[in-house]
Amino acid sequence: MAVTIVGHSVTVIAPTCPAETRLYEHGRVIAEDFPADQVHEKLAAHPQAVLWLDLYRPSAADLAAVAEEFHLHPLAVEDAAEEHERPKLDHYPEHLFLNVYAVDVSTDPAYPPFGKTEISAFVTDRALITVRKAPSDTARFIERWESDAELVESGGVAFLLHGLLDVVVDGHISATQELDVAMDGVEDVLLEEGGAPRDVRMRGLRLRKTVAALRRAVAPMPELVASAMRKDLGLVDDDLAPYFRDVEDHARHAFDQVEHLRDRIASLLQADLAEQGNVLNDITRKLAAWAAVIAVPTALTGYFGQNLPYPGYAKPWGYIESIALILVSAGGLWLYLRRRHWL
Known part of the structure; x- marks a missing residue:
């Protein structure tokens, strides 16, 4: 994406990985799905526009090209390239960097019980650049932005960041609700007289493991969203502040639900163990x-x-x-x- 002049020719170094692009100006999409090598040209032609650039499994060269174009800090680029980074928000001189996890919980024993997608994002003055390290559905972000399109004119890049965080946090809440429903079925059997069959106990243990994995993705989110609203960052204005506070409230609710699920499954397993002891006695x-x-x-x-x-x-x-x-x-x-x- 960086522009290099060699003699009279112009060579554009652009990411070669799969990419998605959308350009917003005054509350509407003016361009989308254009090649990544046109990002510089689009931003120059529309000074009031903001960009969403999504990179799927970029290589080191891809990240280097984006870093040169948007003046990204090397430490942030390094974190975006690494996998299994903790959820966080870091402040660099010319941009913000955040790392979050979108989660997907399956309570069907035939499928993996828990999956997560690590999403890194650079937040600059005019662009939200997301880096995905596993397959995920970006259509949910687009749907959220389109449903709140009236905010983009006043919010700029902060509007795009709000949509991203809102979708991620809503996914966390949905995951806790699915696990809560799954525990209802386990609870009905675990609390029966005589103790539960072994397969039900093993399902309870798998649910406990899933809740522990979910907690690692959910626990840092309230602080992360609150950090994005700091006045010294100048990112969230008064119009968008209530929307970010709403996301923060949802993040705290998701964390409270996870803590409740941890206590609940621990109590259920302990009650089953006590019932087994009673049967043995x-x-x-x-x-x-x-x-x-x-x-x-x-x-x-x-x-x-x-x-x-x-x-x-x-x-x-x-x-x-x-x-x-x-x-x-x-x-x-x-x-x-x-x-x-x-x-």
Whole structure:
């Protein structure tokens, strides 16, 4: 994208990666899907316009070309090239740099439970440059900008940034709602008497892992949005400030929901563990009770099996008497344990 003059020819170095472009002026789109090598020309021809440039998996050369055109700081370019950067907003002399994660949660066991797309963005005076490191649907950003097109005239680049953050934060809220619904199904089984089957417990553990991954994407967002509204940055004017505060409120709500989900799934798993302990204690108590019942006839037959005379010894009615004694003793113990709910 940088312009290099060699003799009388002009060589334009533009990104070669897949790119999307849109140019806004006075609240309407005046150009879109034009080649990245025309960005410099479009901005020069429309001094009041602002640009959205999206780069998908750019190479180092692509980022270098964009950095030279828009005077991007090398540290910000380095962060945009690296993957798995934490969500943040950094202030550089000529631009802002932010890193956020758009998330996608699936509660269907047949599909991966959690996916996220890392989005880096440079915010300059006249351009919002996004860098995506994984496939994602940019149509959601465009739809949001078009639905709030009346704000673009007063908001400029801040309007584009608002749409980006709003879509990302709305995705976080949708993810928390899907996980909350999924936990309802797990809760119904986990809290049943006798403990949950192993597959349900494993699903609960997967949900806990998903919530932990979601928290890493959601937790920094309230502070990130609040930082974008700082007066010393001069990015958000009085007209757009309420809209950014709304996004911040949604970000805090998403974070609160994630914390609630963490507490909820931890409580459910703990309750299931306690129920399993209760079942184990019940089984142990029953085994001990049956051992006591069996011990009575064992003791009696062992005693009468000695070479000692007893009532009815060597007589037919003595055998019947011993059997009756065994049954009465064992039956009495069984009734006693039954009344105490040990059996």
